[in-house]
Every structure is written in structure tokens, then in C-alpha cells.
Amino acid sequence: MLKVALVVALLSMGFAIADAQYVVVLKNGRQLTVQNYREEGSMIKFSGLGGELAISKDQIQTIRRAEASESAGSRPLSLDDRPGKNPPEPAPTAVQPPQAKPPATVSIEQQQAKQRAAEAKAYEDRLKNLTAQLKELRDRYSLITRGNQGPDPSFFTTQEAFKGQQDDLLSRLRDAQNRAQGLPTGSAATSPQFSLDAPPAYTEKQRELSDLRARIGQIENERQRVIDEMRGKGFEVGSLFLE
Numbered sequence: 001m002l003k004v005a006l007v008v009a010l011l012s013m014g015f016a017i018a019d020a021q022y023v024v025v026l027k028n029g030r031q032l033t034v035q036n037y038r039e040e041g042s043m044i045k046f047s048g049l050g051g052e053l054a055i056s057k058d059q060i061q062t063i064r065r066a067e068a069s070e071s072a073g074s075r076p077l078s079l080d081d082r083p084g085k086n087p088p089e090p091a092p093t094a095v096q097p098p099q100a101k102p103p104a105t106v107s108i109e110q111q112q113a114k115q116r117a118a119e120a121k122a123y124e125d126r127l128k129n130l131t132a133q134l135k136e137l138r139d140r141y142s143l144i145t146r147g148n149q150g151p152d153p154s155f156f157t158t159q160e161a162f163k164g165q166q167d168d169l170l171s172r173l174r175d176a177q178n179r180a181q182g183l184p185t186g187s188a189a190t191s192p193q194f195s196l197d198a199p200p201a202y203t204e205k206q207r208e209l210s211d212l213r214a215r216i217g218q219i220e221n222e223r224q225r226v227i228d229e230m231r232g233k234g235f236e237v238g239s240l241f242l243e
Contacts, residue, residue, distance in 0.1 A: 171206035186210035
């Protein structure tokens with residue numbers, strides 16, 4: 001390749017003042033104009049610069065007669081003028097890194113709305129939990145005193161149902177007697193020492209019913225407090241009431 005380039009350069013200088021008769025197109029895309037040439041074996045030889053130069057045939061694409069515009073007074077094609085030469089590539093453009101999007105600003109109103117939604121959710125969860133506890137306690141109390149669960153009334157048709165109702169009445173009576181003397185009720189009740197008019201002691205079932213009523217009352221009060229707070233803050237509570 002170096003030899004071919006040297007030949008092209010020499011021919012370009014040597015034939016600059018001559019009338020070119022032929023255009024030699026090389027396989028690498030270069031072209032050169034010469035007055036004449038001859039074949040000798042595997043070589044093509046050109047005369048010029050007081051000597052003879054040779055190019056191997058396997059380096060040549062074709063040899064054609066020069067057009068009038070190529071030979072009449074025009075300079076030979078130089079290496080930079082050859083047809084098919086790739087145009088200079090444009091300078092690379094600097095790629096700007098993607099700009100990070102600024103974080104979306106949250107208005108004060110949006111922050112307040114988000115906080116209010118979280119507060120409402122906390123109230124709803126608390127109310128649902130209290131409602132579930134209250135329902136469980138009421139069902140248990142109904143099962144002991146009536147033999148069934150739920151708010152529907154029942155008829156006492158069994159001995160167990162009658163016994164449960166009697167325990168309920170006596171348990172309420174014991175509560176009233178203890179409160180009248182300033183004494184605790186249910187499991188916390190103890191017979192005062194040296195009392196001449198001590199209330200009768202609870203049976204195990206009566207004590208259990210007294211404790212259940214006390215716990216139900218606590219849950220009802222707590223639940224009502226939560227409902228009142230929700231109403232005061234404008235939160236929806238209608239769908240969370242017990243049937």
C-alpha cells in the first residue's frame with residue numbers, strides 16, 4: 001500500500017502539466033490520470049519523471065479514457081480529490097446529561113389533607129377494634145344468660161336458660177348491694193371484716209357476669225368517646241354503629 005501511495009503521489013506531480021489520456025481507478029478508491037501505460041506481466045507500468053513506475057494489476061480496479069473535462073487543462077486528481085472519499089465527519093456534539101426533575105412541591109393544603117386522611121384512618125381503625133370487642137363481649141354475655149347469641153330475644157325453654165337468667169338477676173343484685181356499701185364488685189369484691197351486714201358473696205357464675213357487665217360498660221364508654229371525637233372533627237361514623 002505504501003508503494004501504491006508513492007506511485008500515486010509521483011504521478012500526480014509528474015503529469016500535472018501534461019494532457020492526461022487515461023484515468024486509472026485503484027481498488028482502494030484512489031484515481032490518477034496518466035498520458036499512457038503498458039502492461040507487462042502482472043504489472044501496469046507508467047512513464048513519468050524521467051523514469052518508469054509500476055503498479056500491480058491486482059491493485060487496479062479499471063483503466064478508462066479520460067473525459068475532455070479531465071484532460072483539457074485540468075489538473076490531475078490528487079489523493080484528496082478522489083471520488084468516493086468519505087466526507088469529513090462532523091465534530092462530536094457534547095451530550096448533555098439528563099436533567100433531574102425537581103421534586104414536586106407539595107402545597108400546605110395537600111399536606112393538611114394528607115394528615116387529615118391519616119387521622120381519619122386511625123380513628124376508623126380504633127372504632128372498628130372497639131366495635132369488634134363489644135360484639136364479642138355481648139355475644140358471650142347473651143350465651144351465658146339466655147343460651148343464644150346476638151340481639152334477637154329468646155324464650156327460656158330450657159333449665160339452663162332459666163338458670164342463666166337467675167344468675168344474671170342475682171349478679172346485678174350483688175353489684176347493687178356492694179355499691180351501696182362502697183365496696184368493689186365482681187372479682188374485686190371481698191367481704192369486709194367485722195361487718196354485721198356484709199353483702200352475700202358472689203357465686204363463680206355471678207362474679208363472671210358482673211365482670212362481663214363492667215367490661216362491656218368500659219368498652220361502650222370508650223367507643224362512644226371515639227365516636228364523639230370523630231363527629232366533632234367532621235369524620236364519617238354512620239356506617240360503624242352496632243346494629
